[in-house]
Amino acid sequence: MARTFAIGDIHGALKALDQLILKIKPKPDDKLIFLGDYVDGWSESAQVISRLMELDDQYNCIFLKGNHDQWCESWLAGEPADPVWLFHGGRSTVASYEKLSAEEKHQHLVFYNRLRPFYIDERNRLFIHAGFASMHGPEHERHENSFLWDRTLWETARSMNKRLSRDSLLYPKRLQLFFEIYIGHTPTINYNMDKPMKAANLWNVDTGAAFYGKLSALDIDSKKVTQSDPPQKLYPNEKGRNP
Template sequence: MNRKLVIGDIHGGLKALKQVLERADVTQNDTLIFLGDYVDGWSESPEVLDFLIVLNQQQKCHFIRGNHDDLLLNYLKTNTYKEEWFLHGGRSTVEGYEAIDSTTKQIHVNFLEALEPYYLDDKNRLFIHAGFTNLKGIEFEFFKPLFYWDRTLWEMALALDENIPFNSDLYPSRLKLYKEIYIGHTPTTKINQTIPINKACVWNIDTGAAFTGPLTILDVDSKEFWQSESLVDLYTNENGRN
């Protein structure tokens, strides 16, 4: 098999990542697209990055930048952080790095600096952590951090009246640009779902692994997906971002 597989937000859950890759029977022939937010939440954020760095040497991977990854990069480079980060899973990450040596930290900095802002494949399918706001698309986005902070793309897709024809002037321009858009960032648990959700051309693959949901991997061609156990069951003595 030569599948193209997209993986949702991991948030320090190495156990879930290993489990979902095994359940999807991932091989070195598969291309893996990670949508970002590898850290913050569960206790194994440094170990997740170690795992991904090795995985990248074994098969073709695309690693998209998430907002939490950017927060970690700033911390590793400056040794400073804003207290608000701790309200969003940063505490477990800082604690996890207390036992990490400086050489490994620099390897992680190199990995985080090399993260892709997005990936656009040869079928005009966009993979991005959060979204974009420019009506002409990603190449015209003025403020690039919106790629990993925006929530308006998903909110628009959720709120779109399904009765509006695609060719109508009322149909949102951003939803006409790409065949499909795969995002994470805003967990589907916010709408009481723990599976990937498709609205218009947008597929949300963040199924709440940071909180009470599972981690998800999806075949972008067949739309078959596999999930880990809920992370609260895999990390029974931890709270994640709950």
């Protein structure tokens, strides 16, 4: 039976990504859904993108766009580097691109340009980097930056009364729209958890690989979690995005 994996924020940790792929041993008919934020943090951001492009040739991959990916995409397209981006991991990404040729950078830009804002599968499961604000769903979102930055969807799910039934008038309408929702963006280590967290029908798969957490893959049917070693152990001479 084909499996579907939701894979959390990588943030330049190529060694963690390679370790994770070796552990899950994807088969040709499996689906790998990457939730965004491939860059900014550890030293191999450009190399992560090259690896993702290779994986796309081997497996059924879905790539979503994260806020850090948008920053990098703008810079590769010739815009000045956003100082906020540079402060939040962009410097390591810029450095990782120094050895790439102009043609390789162009191919990466093509990759960034085709990243999806969200993905909805045949079982009405939504995959999105951060969230959305429209009560009618992401297709009706007026502010597309919500896909990259919104934390209210996660905060709403996390603060819900666990006894609230799904058919209750008080159940948040945004959550009722989908069978399940899978996000990244907000590290679970913020809540002292190093594994994916579930709140209502929403799963958060960003387990803090940019900091002192791990990179995670969640089998969305069995809910089995596979994780890399903490990238800070794989890159012992680096800080990632840790202060």
